[in-house]
Amino acid sequence: QVQLQESGPGLVKPSETLSLTCTVSGGSNSSDFYYWSWIRQPAGKGLEWIGRIYIRGSTNYNPSLKSRVTISVDTSKNQVSLKLSSVTAADTAVYYCARGWAFDIWGQGTMVTVSS
Amino acid sequence: QSALTQPASVSGSPGQSITISCTGTHSDVGGYNYVSWYQQHPGKAPKLMIYDVSNRPSGVSNRFSGSKSDNTASLTISGLQAADEADYYCSSYTRSSTLVFGGGTKLTVL
Numbered sequence: 001q002v003q004l005q006e007s008g009p010g011l012v013k014p015s016e017t018l019s020l021t022c023t024v025s026g027g028s029n030s031s032d033f034y035y036w037s038w039i040r041q042p043a044g045k046g047l048e049w050i051g052r053i054y055i056r057g058s059t060n061y062n063p064s065l066k067s068r069v070t071i072s073v074d075t076s077k078n079q080v081s082l083k084l085s086s087v088t089a090a091d092t093a094v095y096y097c098a099r100g101w102a103f104d105i106w107g108q109g110t111m112v113t114v115s116s
Numbered sequence: 117q118s119a120l121t122q123p124a125s126v127s128g129s130p131g132q133s134i135t136i137s138c139t140g141t142h143s144d145v146g147g148y149n150y151v152s153w154y155q156q157h158p159g160k161a162p163k164l165m166i167y168d169v170s171n172r173p174s175g176v177s178n179r180f181s182g183s184k185s186d187n188t189a190s191l192t193i194s195g196l197q198a199a200d201e202a203d204y205y206c207s208s209y210t211r212s213s214t215l216v217f218g219g220g221t222k223l224t225v226l
Contacts, residue, residue: 037215039217046119046205046217046218046219046220047154047162047205047207047217047220048217049207049214049215049216049217051214052215060212060213060214060215061214062117062214063117063212063214064117096161096162101150101209102150102152102164102167102168103152103154103162103164103207104164104167104173105164106161106162106163107161108161109161
């Protein structure tokens with residue numbers, strides 16, 4: 001059973017960089033699927049697509065976040081990473097990683113709070 | 117990019133059918149057959165219910181169906197059950213090679 005697990009600091013200070021990792025386990029490798037995405041959801045609000053990485057290295061980002069986002073993949077570790085720089089309170093949310101072009105499998109999500 | 121437009125809420129009684137709409141533009145919903153639908157129960161991660169407009173992943177009940185007409189996609193749930201009460205989100209591929217979600221619809225089973 002394929003599982004995705006997000007991990008990283010639950011608290012980040014304003015203006016710093018948020019860094020999260022999504023680890024793939026249970027029979028699927030990060031190199032098996034073409035796309036891996038990051039999606040976030042502020043408390044009580046809707047889903048926001050952050051961006052995705054194509055297994056051959058190209059990326060697509062939400063235009064509203066593009067200047068601050070970097071998504072990368074380490075196939076040797078079966079991990080997909082997210083970096084979001086210059087964070088503010090508006091970046092406080094549950095962050096999910098998801099597999100494929102249609103997000104057929106999701107991680108459980110990790111809560112990140114931006115606060116001093 | 118602008119979020120796709122969904123009704124904030126819909127409701128129905130057990131056994132009835134409901135439809136949730138998802139309206140975009142010719143640059144997203146209307147331009148591609150890459151519309152997906154997700155179900156999200158409180159405190160849980162979203163679950164894929166429909167992909168590529170009308171395809172159901174293995175394990176998803178055939179009570180869930182999807183369709184599209186011009187710039188509007190729709191999710192229909194027939195034989196409504198209490199367990200269907202959840203938030204539903206649509207998403208679409210866009211001309212800019214990005215993805216965009218709808219604002220979400222809260223389904224209440226009366």
